[in-house]
Amino acid sequence: MPPKKKKGKKKKKGKKEYDPPVYQIPTYDDPEVVTPRVDLVIRNGAVNIPDDVMTMRVNMMITATVAAVAKEISKFHQGAISNIIICKDHFEPTEALNSAATL
Numbered sequence: 001m002p003p004k005k006k007k008g009k010k011k012k013k014g015k016k017e018y019d020p021p022v023y024q025i026p027t028y029d030d031p032e033v034v035t036p037r038v039d040l041v042i043r044n045g046a047v048n049i050p051d052d053v054m055t056m057r058v059n060m061m062i063t064a065t066v067a068a069v070a071k072e073i074s075k076f077h078q079g080a081i082s083n084i085i086i087c088k089d090h091f092e093p094t095e096a097l098n099s100a101a102t103l
Contacts, residue, residue, distance in 0.1 A: 036062045038103055042073060045091025060103065067099040 037059055044054040058072050070084040085096045 032061075038062050040069065040103075042069070045087065062103050064103055065099065066097045066101050066103075069103075070099065 038061075040058045040060060042056040042058060047054055056073065056076055058069070060068065060072070066086050070086060073084055074081055085091075085093055087093075087095055088097060
């Protein structure tokens, strides 16, 4: 049996130095703060009452969907209504907005 070779001592590796990033890392902007908000005025289209009795005001982010507006209306009525049809400017059921569309 041949004699075993002795292993040499392991060299200590120096600390790795990292290069600075090639590009600037942008600062984080919270979407809740920087996303524009819109004030919605929601009226009942079936009843023409001139004062604010049948008017609801909601402040939402501009990225909210029409379905989220319908959910806010339902929450305002404590879940008593469903199958909400939302139209823009005037009520015409054939011109209802798509529930996936954003504001």
